[in-house]
Amino acid sequence: MSETQLRALVVDDERAIRRFLRTSLTANGYVVFEATNGGEALEAVVRDRPDVMILDLGLPDMDGTQVTARLREWSHIPIIVLSVRDQEGDKIAALDAGADDYLTKPFGVGELMARMRVVLRRVAHPEPEPVFATRDLVVDLARRLVRVRGHEVQLTPTEYDLLRVLVTHAGKVLTHQQLLRQVWGLGYEGESHLLRVNISNLRQKIERNSARPEYIITEPGVGYRLRLEI
Amino acid sequence: MSETQLRALVVDDERAIRRFLRTSLTANGYVVFEATNGGEALEAVVRDRPDVMILDLGLPDMDGTQVTARLREWSHIPIIVLSVRDQEGDKIAALDAGADDYLTKPFGVGELMARMRVVLRRVAHPEPEPVFATRDLVVDLARRLVRVRGHEVQLTPTEYDLLRVLVTHAGKVLTHQQLLRQVWGLGYEGESHLLRVNISNLRQKIERNSARPEYIITEPGVGYRLRLEI
DNA sequence: CGCCATCTTGACACAATATTGACGCCTTTT
DNA sequence: AAAAGGCGTCAATATTGTGTCAAGATGGCG
Numbered sequence: 001m002s003e004t005q006l007r008a009l010v011v012d013d014e015r016a017i018r019r020f021l022r023t024s025l026t027a028n029g030y031v032v033f034e035a036t037n038g039g040e041a042l043e044a045v046v047r048d049r050p051d052v053m054i055l056d057l058g059l060p061d062m063d064g065t066q067v068t069a070r071l072r073e074w075s076h077i078p079i080i081v082l083s084v085r086d087q088e089g090d091k092i093a094a095l096d097a098g099a100d101d102y103l104t105k106p107f108g109v110g111e112l113m114a115r116m117r118v119v120l121r122r123v124a125h126p127e128p129e130p131v132f133a134t135r136d137l138v139v140d141l142a143r144r145l146v147r148v149r150g151h152e153v154q155l156t157p158t159e160y161d162l163l164r165v166l167v168t169h170a171g172k173v174l175t176h177q178q179l180l181r182q183v184w185g186l187g188y189e190g191e192s193h194l195l196r197v198n199i200s201n202l203r204q205k206i207e208r209n210s211a212r213p214e215y216i217i218t219e220p221g222v223g224y225r226l227r228l229e230i
Numbered sequence: 231m232s233e234t235q236l237r238a239l240v241v242d243d244e245r246a247i248r249r250f251l252r253t254s255l256t257a258n259g260y261v262v263f264e265a266t267n268g269g270e271a272l273e274a275v276v277r278d279r280p281d282v283m284i285l286d287l288g289l290p291d292m293d294g295t296q297v298t299a300r301l302r303e304w305s306h307i308p309i310i311v312l313s314v315r316d317q318e319g320d321k322i323a324a325l326d327a328g329a330d331d332y333l334t335k336p337f338g339v340g341e342l343m344a345r346m347r348v349v350l351r352r353v354a355h356p357e358p359e360p361v362f363a364t365r366d367l368v369v370d371l372a373r374r375l376v377r378v379r380g381h382e383v384q385l386t387p388t389e390y391d392l393l394r395v396l397v398t399h400a401g402k403v404l405t406h407q408q409l410l411r412q413v414w415g416l417g418y419e420g421e422s423h424l425l426r427v428n429i430s431n432l433r434q435k436i437e438r439n440s441a442r443p444e445y446i447i448t449e450p451g452v453g454y455r456l457r458l459e460i
Numbered sequence: 461c462g463c464c465a466t467c468t469t470g471a472c473a474c475a476a477t478a479t480t481g482a483c484g485c486c487t488t489t490t
Numbered sequence: 491a492a493a494a495g496g497c498g499t500c501a502a503t504a505t506t507g508t509g510t511c512a513a514g515a516t517g518g519c520g
Binding site: 388 | 480
Binding site: 156157158191193194197198218220221 | 465466467468469470475476477
């Protein structure tokens with residue numbers, strides 16, 4: 001077992017439930033952090049670096065499944081979803097969005113603790129940095145913000161997805177196929193003109209001179225990669 | 231997505247439940263194996279090499295939790311426990327014994343499939359990366375990166391393919407024919423000048439002095455090989 | 461219904477790569 | 491020692507891949 005205490009993030013808008021979970025978790029040796037809505041939850045993952053997240057489905061600002069999906073864009077943190085809803089559809093949606101478990105309220109504390117042990121016992125993946133930064137390019141994956149040379153850049157959803165994939169594999173060559181699959185989904189493997197147009201648009205927005213790209217480098221015949229070195 | 235079908239082992243002593251699970255799993259693209267008791271289950275894991283196991287708690291010869299514990303002595307196969315018992319103590323015992331999830335009967339097939347996807351997606355992830363390295367030449371086949379003496383080298387698609395073939399048969403002599411077939415495809419067996427030009431270009435990029443190659447060695451009259459020894 | 465932003469498609473200029481041919485060197489053979 | 495064949499390099503041309511622009515299609519939203 002690890003020497004240092006494990007860190008748990010509790011996300012629930014009800015004060016009573018947060019209190020109850022804090023008490024139970026603290027008694028079981030966790031350090032507890034709290035968030036009351038989806039936005040705060042994403043920030044807290046960045047700030048507090050929890051090892052596990054306990055997420056209520058019904059949040060005021062966004063759906064718990066949405067929070068899960070957003071988080072899975074850049075984090076592998078184990079997520080246990082709690083919900084009063086026992087509908088199969090909700091469970092499937094949350095689990096397929098990336099949640100690791102789904103518990104229906106009311107539940108026993110012992111069961112929750114056992115399920116936390118299950119998700120925690122798998123070897124921790126090295127977590128990628130929630131904020132990527134090289135030279136003058138900053139990509140805040142948690143907030144979906146992109147800043148170049150001090151200025152915030154407005155990207156379309158496709159452009160952002162493309163940049164996100166490049167950034168989460170920074171330095172590595174991504175083939176046309178890989179990029180098309182990860183951004184457009186299966187069945188777009190051949191549509192390389194989509195990639196060309198969007199890479200071009202992205203470069204217009206983040207490169208100083210798109211004819212001499214500093215960040216998005218073409219690997220002719222293969223794909224693209226985000227350059228890390230100077 | 232994986233090309234080959236995933237293999238599921240169903241362990242239950244009730245014929246009706248095995249039938250039901252076989253139908254559902256087959257419909258979802260799994261290859262299904264069956265066992266009716268704990269002893270058979272352990273044998274089946276060895277013999278059938280399933281990717282995931284669905285285990286009923288109430289077995290005639292030994293308890294499902296025992297099966298889980300025995301299995302965990304040597305296997306990491308994901309285990310989803312099914313049970314009619316909704317007692318918290320049973321759940322905790324099974325999960326702590328090494329089960330990955332616990333579903334109480336009756337359950338929806340959709341939920342079972344979603345939970346199977348959850349346990350399978352983490353097993354699918356850790357993929358060993360084939361990286362070839364010898365002295366000062368590193369070829370990362372997964373990322374398509376080539377580094378020589380600390381510097382990354384830009385190769386054209388043909389040059390990379392050629393190097394890839396040499397590297398995957400490192401140390402062995404590859405005939406002109408073999409190389410032409412593997413890089414250019416069938417019908418190019420006679421075009422050995424293609425090979426000469428590309429070997430030359432490749433040497434310019436990776437050898438210190440292409441007149442005295444250290445890596446790509448000519449076997450006169452036969453072909454080329456990638457040298458392993460110093 | 462029409463506006464807006466975004467996505468997709470097609471056309472074209474330009475860049476990178478592949479192929480070909482020419483030539484000289486080296487090794488082996490006679 | 492000369493000839494022949496295999497090999498390596500260079501440079502030219504052919505082919506393919508890539509970047510950009512702009513027009514048309516799509517879809518969300520008031």
